[in-house]
Amino acid sequence: xxxxxxxxxxxxxxxxxxxxxxxxxxxxxxxxxxxxxxxxxxxxxxxxxxxxxxxxxxxxxxxxxxxxxxxxxxxxxxxxxxxxx
Amino acid sequence: xxxxxxxxxxxxxxxxxxxxxxxxxxxxxxxxxxxxxxxxxxxxxxxxxxxxxxxxxxxxxxxxxxxxxxxxxxxxxxxxxxxxxxxxxxxxxxxxxxxxxxxxxxxxxxxxxxxxxxxxxxxxxxxxxxxxxxxxxxxxxxxxxxxxxxxxxxxx
Numbered sequence: 001x002x003x004x005x006x007x008x009x010x011x012x013x014x015x016x017x018x019x020x021x022x023x024x025x026x027x028x029x030x031x032x033x034x035x036x037x038x039x040x041x042x043x044x045x046x047x048x049x050x051x052x053x054x055x056x057x058x059x060x061x062x063x064x065x066x067x068x069x070x071x072x073x074x075x076x077x078x079x080x081x082x083x084x085x
Numbered sequence: 086x087x088x089x090x091x092x093x094x095x096x097x098x099x100x101x102x103x104x105x106x107x108x109x110x111x112x113x114x115x116x117x118x119x120x121x122x123x124x125x126x127x128x129x130x131x132x133x134x135x136x137x138x139x140x141x142x143x144x145x146x147x148x149x150x151x152x153x154x155x156x157x158x159x160x161x162x163x164x165x166x167x168x169x170x171x172x173x174x175x176x177x178x179x180x181x182x183x184x185x186x187x188x189x190x191x192x193x194x195x196x197x198x199x200x201x202x203x204x205x206x207x208x209x210x211x212x213x214x215x216x217x218x219x220x221x222x223x224x225x226x227x228x229x230x231x232x233x234x235x236x237x238x239x240x241x
Contacts, residue, residue, distance in 0.1 A: 023094040023114040030107025 086131075086167075088176035090121040090210060097180055097208065097240075104213050104226050105235055112182075112239045119180035120171055124211040127223075131170065135163060136221040156203040156219070157183070163205045163218040180208035184215065187234040192224070193217025206238060 021027065026034045092100070094114035101111050139159065147154035160183040167179040188195060188202040195202065195217060205216040206226070213226040226232060 021095065021098055023098050025113055027098060027101075027111040027113075028107075029102050029105045029109040029111060032102075 086120070086170040086174040086176055086179070087123045087126050088120055088171070088174045091118045091177050092121055092180060092208070093118055100208060100213060101238060105238070106233050109235050110237045112237075112241055115241050116178040118177045119208070120177040121180055122167070122207055122209050124209040124214075127207065127209060127214070131167070132216075132221045132223070135166060135216075135218065138162065138166065139219055139221070159218045160184075160203040160205050163216065167207070182206040182238045182240040184235055184239075185237040186231045187236065188231060189234045190230040192230050193222030194220040201236070 020036070021032050022035075028034055031037065094117055097114060097119050098111065101109070142154065142159075149155055152158075164179075164181055164183055167181050171177065171179045182205070184204050184206045186202055186204060188198045188200055191197045193204075193216075203218075205218050207214045207216060207223075211225075214223045215226055215229040215232075216223045224230075
């Protein structure tokens with residue numbers, strides 16, 4: 001009986017797992033739907049670096065906040081109306 | 086194409102999820118049901134036709150490098166031939182996909198190029214197969230030497 005219960009529990013959990021996959025959305029084996037993992041990056045072997053690849057640095061893309069710290073822009077000059085034609 | 090046995094989209098996903106290594110991207114499955122393809126028909130009818138089709142391309146001298154006549158193009162033709170056969174049999178969408186794999190080991194007449202390559206996945210009634218389209222060679226997915234370096238499966 002215990003075995004049967006375990007089997008039934010296994011089947012139930014398998015069907016739950018099955019129901020959780022939306023096959024109309026992209027999937028990754030071992031993870032299910034990609035959109036079931038919001039704000040996480042699923043690293044697949046597509047992104048595995050080649051042996052010759054240099055390690056990527058992100059220094060250029062770090063947000064510095066310089067836009068916020070920038071001095072206030074001078075008052076706008078009076079704008080010229082758009083030219084006709 | 087003999088028809089009759091089908092799998093649901095969920096069952097096809099389960100097949101991919103269980104038979105492929107973790108981390109392989111699988112395209113959305115847009116059909117509700119997919120036709121399981123007869124292995125006997127593949128051996129007796131389809132693969133000889135595929136080989137004949139490939140020989141025709143070679144005779145035409147289709148260029149290979151940076152043209153449509155590359156592995157992707159040939160794999161798409163294989164998928165198209167299976168789709169045409171399924172249409173003719175009034176069957177469901179065939180359970181087949183193009184597969185991008187890193188060719189770490191030689192298979193089906195192609196050496197270990199250590200580059201990305203395109204082959205065909207077919208779910209037969211004997212289990213999942215991988216076909217080297219350009220030679221017509223096939224292996225059960227479990228015996229496919231580059232199974233661990235499969236990257237992407239595109240069904241549609």
